[in-house]
Amino acid sequence: MQCPKCHAAMHTYNRNGVQIEQCSGCRGIFLDYGELESLTRLEAQWGQQAPPPPAAPGGYPPQAAPAPAWGAPHGGGHHGGHGGHHRQKGFGRMLFSS
């Protein structure tokens, strides 16, 4: 699936049991019919259980660290394998040079 705004590839993530598509380019999020309601319902349930945590600015899920609009997709297991791979290659060298 391609992002309707920037035409980069969109990847599927599972957030609290709801499948969402997020653009790998602009990080915009596409929700299918009913998914916004599902998220709203989950949010309401969460609100009844405990005081809500401070909202992460930029509309990202509360557990994710804020990232810039041009950031690589992190977490959700999507790039997990990649991360480990980078570390075995030039990862160290990159972190040690000007």
Next chain:
Amino acid sequence: MTTSATGTSGTGPSVVRALTAAARHAAHPGAGHPPVAPPVLCDACGRDETVLADRPDATVVRHESAVAKAHAPATDPAGHRARLAVAAHPLLTGILLPPLPVPTPQVSGRPVTAWPYGVPVDPDRPDEAPWEEAATLLARLHAVPPAALAPLAVPPTRGPLKAAQALSRMRAAGRHPAGADVERAWAGLPAWARGEAPAPEGGSLCHGDLHLGQLVRHPVPDGPWLLIDVDDLGLGDAAWDLARPAAWYAAGLLAPDEWQRFLGAYRSAGGSAVPPDGDPWPRLDIPARVLTVQTAALAVAKSAEQGRDLDEVEATMIESCARIATLITELATGPSS
């Protein structure tokens, strides 16, 4: 384990000889060293030297408990003296490694400095990198009031200029398929961030070149971590000191938990570059884009100069540039829906 000081290339023997003398003097103060001509061993301890680095911009020789460094030939002498004096200033105790005296402060037009030897971060163990300590040291550095350093005239930082130099080096290395993405990301940055217009005022004491090679434990082997390298020390916007880790995080090289440890420690230590809570990216976005482009440009330049392909990590920085360029195009043309 040691590389003989005579076995170097790239630097004239006079530079290594002067560094050897400076390092021996710093390691054995008061021993009184006659002029040395390697491979003559040190008359105080009978040992020789290790060349830790030999690049056009820096040559570093270690002798026992001390290292001596020849700085870049183009180093501005007045700015260098001010930066060195900052490192020696009592307000920087526990933040920056202080220098040791040198017998001759210059060789072949290059400033020479001497420092205690400290244990660096192990490049083979990036998972053990001291992110919290690095962040805390930066927060403390940024909290040093510049007025308290008077009468030292600390020069301004040169973040945009260094990035522009990286672009020049990439262009000089010849055409490269990855160059287009780097150029597009660069072209979309504000003129001030490219060094083509005055930057907004920033009055914090900054390190100017933070990476994991800029931390050592002193005293050896398990003293506290300290920042080293005064070559880019200056007054500027403190957010630029966080920009390289921010760029690694945005590229996917630094895991979210590592970035959060770094950022969280910086905030806990009262760091002034970002608000104490909430989204730090409004402050980090531009400098992190600049450092992304700078890192990518240097990667392209080095791979071209060395006649090799980009490695996977370098390619990741090019991908970051492509995303930055896409975003710029989108902002320029407006949303399509």
